[in-house]
Amino acid sequence: MSTGTATPYRSPLRTGRGGFVRLLRAEWTKFRTVRGWVLGTGAAALVTVLLGLLLASGNRSVCGNGVTEIPCPVPPTGPGGEAVDDKFYFVYRQLTGDGSVTVRVTSMTGQIRLPDETPGVRNVVPGVVPWAKAGVVVKAGGEQGSPYAAVMVTGEHGVRMQHDFTHDTAGRPGGVSRESPRWLRLTRTGDTLTGYESADGVKWTAVGTARPARLPDTVRIGMFAASPGHLTVSDGFGSPSAERFAEVTAVFDRVALEGAVTGGWNRHDVGVTVGPDGAPHHPGGLVESGGTFTVTGVGDIAPLTEGARIETPLTGAVIGLIIVIVVAATFATAEYRRGMIRTTLLASPRRGRVPAAKAVVAGAAAFAAGLAAAGILVPLGPRILRGGGTPVLPVSTLTELRVVAGCAALFAATAVLALALGVLFRRGVAAVTAAVVLIVVPYVLAATAALPAGAAQWLLRLTPAAAFSALQSIPRYPQVLGDYAPASGYYPLAPWAGLAVLCGYAAPALGLAVRALNRRDA
Missing domain, CATH: 2.60.120 (Jelly Rolls)
Structure with a gap:
């Protein structure tokens, strides 16, 4: 007969760091076994690439020399490789x-x-x-x-x-x-x-x-x-x-x-x-x-601050982001719709870990999509533009890598915000609509010059759309007078400052999602 004290059973998902890792694996398994989410993530990258290649290949430029058309001259480059x-x-x-x-x-x-x-x-x-x-x-x-x-x-x-x-x-x-x-x-x-x-x-x-x-x-x-x-x-x-x-x-x-x-x-x-x-x-x-x-x-x-840039083919990223928003939001709301959220919470009684694990999975998948899309477009798009006679302002390799990483981070942070909204609203349509209004609509209004430049700049300082500054490759030079408006590809915040604004929305939203899940019934 045993005289020791019985050890209570603990779910493997409840214990420390190992439990969170197992929860991550479980959420990743859910994500990859739903064909729509996997295909949607791939579609976000594919649509971004196809739209970018279409834009680059459809852009043809010639310059006039009297009545004769000639290729547009390539701008000279300075000692640092800049135009x-x-x-x-x-x-x-x-x-x-x-x-x-x-x-x-x-x-x-x-x-x-x-x-x-x-x-x-x-x-x-x-x-x-x-x-x-x-x-x-x-x-x-x-x-x-x-x-x-x-x-x-x-x-x-x-x-x-x-x-x-x-x-x-x-x-x-x-x-x-x-x-x-x-x-x-x-x-x-x-x-x-x-x-x-x-x-x-x-x-x-x-x-x-x-x-x-x-x-x-x-x-x-x-x-x-x-x-x-x-x-x-x-x-x-x-x-x-x-x-x-x-x-x-x-x-x-x-x-x-x-x-x-x-x-x-x-x-x-x-x-x-x-x-x-x-x-x-x-x-x-x-x-x-x-x-x-x-x-x-x-x-x-x-x-030189005017001309086509390496991020010009990334214009289609806004469509890719909409797909990312849909995937991330439905990744959060699908279990509510199917009534499976109770099973998930029973397996992980520490409820706050569930949206955190989902955010890591959705963010990582979106990051990979953005990285793949930008990794293809940033080197290939400018090459196609130049082949069509459009000079592209040269930048350093470090700047190219920063734009690629910035695009990936933009996709990832957008996915986290959309997922958090999905947990808060528990309705896919509401979450998708809110994310699009917060991220996509301000960018479209600013980039298409639908608003005065001053209003557009404030919009891109205060809303999550500020993160589109991560795609800007040519900085604003104080000693050069130019049309530094969002419609011209210039943003009021530095690249990582703009990303910080988006993260400043995503992190509190995720925190509210954790709190809401802890306080309300499934």
């Missing part, structure tokens, strides 16, 4: 080794082309756009995209030091005039370039330092002028934007060069567009008189 706008008027000499250039800028004026008020009469007004720039520059060579560093005065952003297109350091604010000139200096010491500014040419203040990539021993050093177009953006419905021609003219004197400078002054209209007749279109220019240089230029030296 750049490298167009300016350059007055330079050759410098070998260390040296410097010093100038005084006494004037900065320009003109802007506005919409014609009278048919046939060009409406050109005086003015300088905010990011018009003129100053001194050291550049590795004459080809577009080559490394450089520059110190400049701008239309409305004071003195700046910029290098290799993406780097920008602010100096003192203020403009330039004959009564208030600005002195600029750029020195080279080895591979380091240092920019200075001064109000009187006596007392100098350092603006910043730079180490441009792959700077050769012999470089071009001198003065430049550039002006991006005049951009107007409406905050009305559709948020249309328009960019019109603008140019800037800067006057330099007190020009001084130090170091092993050779040859005379050279002129180079970097990146100038040539018309069908072989003549330059909107050329820059130089007028030199008595040591005073008047330089006129158009264009910009900056990252």
